[in-house]
Amino acid sequence: MAVFESFQTALRLILAGDAELVGIVWLSLRVTGTALFVSAALGLPAGGLLGVLSFPGRRAVVTLVNALMGLPPVVVGLAVYLLLSRQGPLGEWGLLFTPEAMMIAQTALILPIVIALTTQATEDLWGDLGEQLQSLGASRLRAIPTLLYETRVTLVTVLLAGLGRALAEVGAVQIVGGNLRGLTRTMTTTIALETSRGELALALGLGLVLMVLAVTINGAAELLRGRAQHVRT
Amino acid sequence: MSAPDSTERAMLPLRFEGVGLDRNGRTLLHDLTFEISAGGVTVILGPNGAGKSLTLRLAHGLLGPTRGQVAWECPTEAARRDSALLFQHPVLLRRSARANVGYALALRGVPRARRTSLAQTALAAMGLSAVADQPAQRLSGGERQRLALARAQALSPRVLFLDEPASALDPAATEVLEAAILSLRDSGTKVILTTHDLAQARRMADDILLLHRGRLIERSPAAAFFTAPATETAQQFLDRRLSS
Numbered sequence: 061m062a063v064f065e066s067f068q069t070a071l072r073l074i075l076a077g078d079a080e081l082v083g084i085v086w087l088s089l090r091v092t093g094t095a096l097f098v099s100a101a102l103g104l105p106a107g108g109l110l111g112v113l114s115f116p117g118r119r120a121v122v123t124l125v126n127a128l129m130g131l132p133p134v135v136v137g138l139a140v141y142l143l144l145s146r147q148g149p150l151g152e153w154g155l156l157f158t159p160e161a162m163m164i165a166q167t168a169l170i171l172p173i174v175i176a177l178t179t180q181a182t183e184d185l186w187g188d189l190g191e192q193l194q195s196l197g198a199s200r201l202r203a204i205p206t207l208l209y210e211t212r213v214t215l216v217t218v219l220l221a222g223l224g225r226a227l228a229e230v231g232a233v234q235i236v237g238g239n240l241r242g243l244t245r246t247m248t249t250t251i252a253l254e255t256s257r258g259e260l261a262l263a264l265g266l267g268l269v270l271m272v273l274a275v276t277i278n279g280a281a282e283l284l285r286g287r288a289q290h291v292r293t
Numbered sequence: 294m295s296a297p298d299s300t301e302r303a304m305l306p307l308r309f310e311g312v313g314l315d316r317n318g319r320t321l322l323h324d325l326t327f328e329i330s331a332g333g334v335t336v337i338l339g340p341n342g343a344g345k346s347l348t349l350r351l352a353h354g355l356l357g358p359t360r361g362q363v364a365w366e367c368p369t370e371a372a373r374r375d376s377a378l379l380f381q382h383p384v385l386l387r388r389s390a391r392a393n394v395g396y397a398l399a400l401r402g403v404p405r406a407r408r409t410s411l412a413q414t415a416l417a418a419m420g421l422s423a424v425a426d427q428p429a430q431r432l433s434g435g436e437r438q439r440l441a442l443a444r445a446q447a448l449s450p451r452v453l454f455l456d457e458p459a460s461a462l463d464p465a466a467t468e469v470l471e472a473a474i475l476s477l478r479d480s481g482t483k484v485i486l487t488t489h490d491l492a493q494a495r496r497m498a499d500d501i502l503l504l505h506r507g508r509l510i511e512r513s514p515a516a517a518f519f520t521a522p523a524t525e526t527a528q529q530f531l532d533r534r535l536s537s
Binding site: 189 | 350353355373374377378380383384386387396397400401444448
């Protein structure tokens, strides 16, 4: 019964546009969106370079990036915490317990995923297209934008994987953000906190929003993939 | 259609001087020495595994020789720009037929304004105007190969390499493709083509290079090769008794 009432309250919070709930959702989207954007901007070209170029130590770099994909979020959170803490190398920036710190932590989580999966996609495609592109006069460097464009459908999925990891993540943002009310409280950290306190209404409301977001983003990505399949004339 | 930024200096003859190629500890090509002159169609003939495709890739500069040298009359960079290679299985980008041709022109630095008209002309020459805006991936095998040829032709190559271009095509599509290739030859493009298909070699060749197991067996004008081959190996190949 208590769950049913909490569910009703959660729906009321959503429909009424509760200021705290909206603020938390907005902050989560801002943090994750920024992290995804930075990861895409850095990770897609870096993945393209790793996929196509050959240089001494390349295999070691690819192995390292692959290993970083599986890092536990709390470990990433701890590393970023140490980096940004007052005694850390970037302590004077004063970013700890701010949304920017959470963006950095989420970028550190997503970036290896984007780089590793882009590397794999472009490496495979280079195997198929490389000779043809070279025969048309493309250098390996010049071929990278072409390969990224040709793998665009796969890359949408890559970015979705990164988005999913960031949106669902709790540990890293909690460590570097501090879960401060009105400042660094995201959907997932709030859900964890409110549930531990037995306050299910806000947790359920945010859970619903998170699910709707996940479905909407995946639906939009599916549409985008469909359009990406369409050719450029 | 004028060549985009092409050098006027003579490209040919193309000389292979003692060229050898090793891969993974195996010698795939042995001491190839020959010269290919301007004009006509040179067919590199041989059974599967003879080294035809490798020879073509060496000539086009996609591979470097382990021994010897591949030398053009002009600087190698200029030769690369003025030649094009059509692969056995054409690799087309996931975009329209027109955009595939446009992409190749963009790589050669052709201004955007000229690309459309050059692409249109090349597609029309290959009878592909009707499918210009269709996704390249959805074209038939024959259309795909002609699109690859249109893409190569749009670059106005002075030398066109073709690696078994009709091996996956039906007789009707092969006929259309061969007519297009011969039309390019007639307009002055040097054609160098690999095949294991004797009938195609008879239809297309002005001169023949016969390869077997990575070695050059015979070099003759086509008429002489088919009527009076100089080597026993060539005779076996003509009699279809030569295996890879």
